Amino acid sequence: MAVLLALLSWIVQTLMILIFIAFLGYCLYVKYIHMKYDHIPGPPRDNFLFGHSPTVLRVMKNDEIIHDKFLEWTKTHGPVYRLNFLHYVSICVIDPEATKEILMSPKYPKDRMVYKRLFNLFGQRFFGNGLVTAQDHELWYKQRRIMDPAFSSLYLRGLMGTFNERVEKLMDKLTEAADNKTEVNMLHLVNCVTLDVIAKVAFGVDLDLMKNSSPFPKAIETCLKGMTYYVRDFFFEFKPKNKPFVNEVREACRLLRTTGSQWIHERKTAMQNGDDVPKDILTQIIKTAGKEESMTKDDEEFMLDNFVTFFIAGQETTANQLAFCIMELGRHPDILEKAKKEVDDVIGMKQEISYDNLGELTYLSQVLKETLRIYPTAPGTSRDILEDMVINGIHIPGGVNCIFNSYVTGRLDRFFKDPLTFDPDRFHPDATKPYYCYYPFALGPRSCLGQNFAQMEAKVVMAKLLQRFDFTLVPGQTFDILDTGTLRPKSGVVCSIRHRNYKK
Template sequence: MPLFRTLPGLLRDPLRELVRLADAAPGQVVRLNLGTLRPYLVTEPSHVQQVLRDNAANYVRGGDNLLWRPVRRLTGEGIMSDGPPWQDSRTRMQPHFTAKRIDGLVDSMSHAVSAAVDEFEEPARAGRWLDAGVELGRVICRAISSVFFADRVSTADQLRIVAAQDRIVTALRGRLLLPFVPDVVPVPGDRALRRAVEVVDSIMLPLVRAEREQPRDGDDLLATLTRARDSDGRPLDERRVRDDVVSMFATATETTYAVLTWLWPILDAHPQVAERLYAELDEVVGPDEVISRDQLSRLTYTRMVLDELLRMYPAGWLVPRSAVADDDIGGARVKAGDLVVVSSYVTQRLARHWARPEVFDPDRFGADQPRRSHRYAYFPFGGGPHQCLGMYLFHLEAPLVVATILSRYRFRLRERGMPPKQLAATLRPGRAVMVTLTRVQRRGRG
């Protein structure tokens, strides 16, 4: 696609333009002419499967591509890399994110979320405006503190990390838009990114050092990685422990935070969805109740709402890969070194795979609906060997947070309507979502 045909649409609304280009090229790969950068846009589900799963070894995060290089300023090497370092990190961390382990943490997470939501009582009575994103970050940190740190990091410090991540996500836009600029050449956002990484290091490195000096027998991620050994039997160096803990903490908080921030304007814009969601919560969850694993399993419509939210607003909207060797994707000849871009946002809005793709419709995820046309028509957590380790954690954490808040409170938006989309390392609302909360008066479960 020549630059003169795509540039106006990309400047006006880049995501809409990418969906338009993919919709106009069924079964094909689109090569974008962006001047010095000419990536292949891969959106057909079978092609996505080829890149992320079937021939994943040929499409790596490394190389000089437009996202992973700057992201590694925060995450370093390890779980966010490729090859042996990635494999070693994933093998070490996989046991912490199994369904069995996460299920065993539901009670502690639920009590932590309930306590965090209790703190809405005073601002609700006062009618104060709250930044939904900031408050969600606070609740999410409380929920996962035991998983990562055994509560050894204060909520205040975790929120400092989340705030630093927020600055990093925004600061990466400069590198995202100017991927061809060498690292030695400064671009807007570089200084903010560097300072935010320094904040993360000022919290995490002393914590890792203290853990190494006085190791615990705990099974949280920090303790386990500090005790871990590399393939040669040596303890992991402190930077490697820091990189993997920070990477997984960032993934666990950022995905949930980014996705759930869209929920409030969505519910406001779709009152019929909100009413069904509230009705389910009223039936399953008692007033001020700490939610159990059994109750979570009964929140079927809540899960459908979240699945549809992930379809329309996936946090990891862009997955860039560099080709190691020549390959053929749907008849398009990709050469070694070429940049290939996969986008769950685009694929999950293709009209040939989704009826009325621009309509928020949780019923498309109902148990009575036919199976999707292809496994990779829907992949909000990626796929293949690099599929997000925190996927199961999200599917427990997100409904737990939503159910706890909305079983106790209703909300009102200060600014109605869907926020613009902010394109950065993750997909976020382009403005703060400000809400006031009102306590729900209920009779209990019917």
């Protein structure tokens, strides 16, 4: 017995020594990383080992916006500065020339630290290797080639009927609110309509969320919130108090992927049987994918990855943009009246808005662009810098990731005069275009595939709203921003709705 106890004691001591040696080695490696990159300016680290992580976690705990902290750091430390997270180093870049060089080139892959964590959420596959997260250029390019035809201008033009029809259901809901003189949460309503549009236009599914309940909005919100914690707090899932939420996120991921798998399987079966199928985005994707020389099981998973990506990104960000737009128009009656006048001149009393009408709504386009300048609903992107380079005169050793933040660039007076003033004339056709400091849909080959789709949809919603209703913001609500992975209005944009009185 004594020999056994002595052996156990020796094993424990040996393990403790090995753990100490490993920890000491890791600390020395972290010190080496500090020495390698500390010539780059940046805020003081909160902690030798955890770097700036405590600040990020404190901001999240206080329900503040991490991008406001990035803005503060930019103003203090300049257009190129360093952040440390354990042994990882991130370089925040607000320099237009570097932004152009890095984002416009395919040689800088998506940031492996962030985008690998979006492959799954807490062990449950989420975005996988879809268009947003694929790091390998060839893998991404194959998927992009499959997806491109579904987003051509000719194909999008053919979606106008569905856009009009779905948005009419929102108009019916607002008519009911106006008749009953009830207040409405515009963020909730535009979330319903954008999810309706995506489900119908992309996948041929009638959700009709203006009348029916659905688990999808809650699932999407849960996934996005989980994504925020999973990316920003490496230890979140290991804290016992977070286990119920972690399980909720996993279940939400499973719901979305199971639904996508079912819809894709049903559509493929219908096509193989020669049945009539909607000429929607899903059909287009399946047809184009079928033209590939070889389709593997992985390719099938990629289609599902892109279903989740498109289902979430194509709905959430557009809804948030619309809510912010309505909020700002409610705060600026002069801009609101100008937008209404343009809609009256272009659309008149027509119920059906045409594709050509959208191109004539120039001022409304400016309003939507200005909304995304101050409130980029997907505020940042990042790329890996594999080789040494010089940015703004500062030597950047390879092996780091660069963070590009359009929330920060949109709120700097270096790029925009009086940046917090909502001024759509910044985007007048004759105005000077922002030089690589405005990129709400990212830039270059990895820019958002669905940006034209999203802006068409946003224009149809806003044009019909402005055509038929007057709205005012209910007093007392906050204009703060909520960070749930994407940015959304914290208050929900609660409005009083009235029918417009047209002058004869």
